[in-house]
Amino acid sequence: MISCKKNLKESGRCLMRYRTAFFYEMLKSLRLLIILFILFNLWGCATAPYRRVPTQGVYHIVESGQTLYRIAKTYNVDVNIIIRANQINDPTKISVGQPLFIPGAKTTLWVEPYRPAIQEAVEKIVGPKNYDSVWRYITLHHSATLQGNAARFDRDHRNRGMGGLFYHFVIGNGTLSDDGEVEVGWRWKKQTQVNRPYDIQICLVGNFNEQQLSDAQFNALVNLINVLRKQYNIPLTNIRRHKDIKGCITECPGDFFPFDRILAQLK
Numbered sequence: 590m591i592s593c594k595k596n597l598k599e600s601g602r603c604l605m606r607y608r609t610a611f612f613y614e615m616l617k618s619l620r621l622l623i624i625l626f627i628l629f630n631l632w633g634c635a636t637a638p639y640r641r642v643p644t645q646g647v648y649h650i651v652e653s654g655q656t657l658y659r660i661a662k663t664y665n666v667d668v669n670i671i672i673r674a675n676q677i678n679d680p681t682k683i684s685v686g687q688p689l690f691i692p693g694a695k696t697t698l699w700v701e702p703y704r705p706a707i708q709e710a711v712e713k714i715v716g717p718k719n720y721d722s723v724w725r726y727i728t729l730h731h732s733a734t735l736q737g738n739a740a741r742f743d744r745d746h747r748n749r750g751m752g753g754l755f756y757h758f759v760i761g762n763g764t765l766s767d768d769g770e771v772e773v774g775w776r777w778k779k780q781t782q783v784n785r786p787y788d789i790q791i792c793l794v795g796n797f798n799e800q801q802l803s804d805a806q807f808n809a810l811v812n813l814i815n816v817l818r819k820q821y822n823i824p825l826t827n828i829r830r831h832k833d834i835k836g837c838i839t840e841c842p843g844d845f846f847p848f849d850r851i852l853a854q855l856k
């Protein structure tokens with residue numbers, strides 16, 4: 590009976606020790622889970638910064654010539670905050686009379702409308718003819734992105750080890766530069782060629798596998814090509830899409846790119 594009692598006592602202690610060990614193991618696992626949860630959230634924040642859309646703001650009624658880029662700049666609000674607050678799928682498609690919620694704004698402001706550059710203005714942007722340069726081709730690209738400008742692509746191309754902006758000119762779509770705004774890249778300023786000699790690179794912001802070129806972009810492109818052709822005697826047959834270059838496997842500048850309409854306009 591004594592040994593039996595002793596055994597019972599022992600097994601009770603064993604059970605207690607087992608329960609305590611189990612409790613500590615559970616605590617350890619829980620602690621690990623909490624650490625993993627915090628790390629996961631921190632990592633998520635580092636890769637995809639999420640800025641909360643403020644609930645206070647004003648409604649701006651879009652008027653003619655007011656691009657999302659201009660509106661965001663005037664109100665000093667990140668363009669993506671306006672896009673998110675208004676659930677805009679295509680940032681190039683804001684229409685006259687459309688109310689846009691501007692988060693954080695206290696009062697409505699006047700937004701200066703953009704007037705696309707006429708040929709004389711484009712001539713100024715391109716600058717005088719460089720007699721040391723022999724430009725023979727013009728290749729047309731799209732950015733394959735919904736947003737962009739020269740500075741954004743310069744940063745992206747630098748990160749990809751391309752030595753900065755690949756294109757000589759970038760034509761905006763009203764998101765991060767004006768609709769039809771012609772921006773000059775450093776390669777044009779320095780008259781530097783890309784991997785294809787004598788070939789001027791023009792990029793239009795947008796994904797023309799999904800969108801259409803805007804009228805302002807179309808006109809700016811025609812004006813720009815006219816100026817370049819006049820300065821460097823580039824024949825119409827040397828104007829090409831990126832995908833027309835032999836050996837280039839690409840869809841650039843997209844299926845909706847109105848190449849025939851551009852050629853017809855240039856004739």
Ligand SMILES: [Zn+2]
Pocket residue numbers: 729730731831839841842
């Ligand atoms: Zn391309």
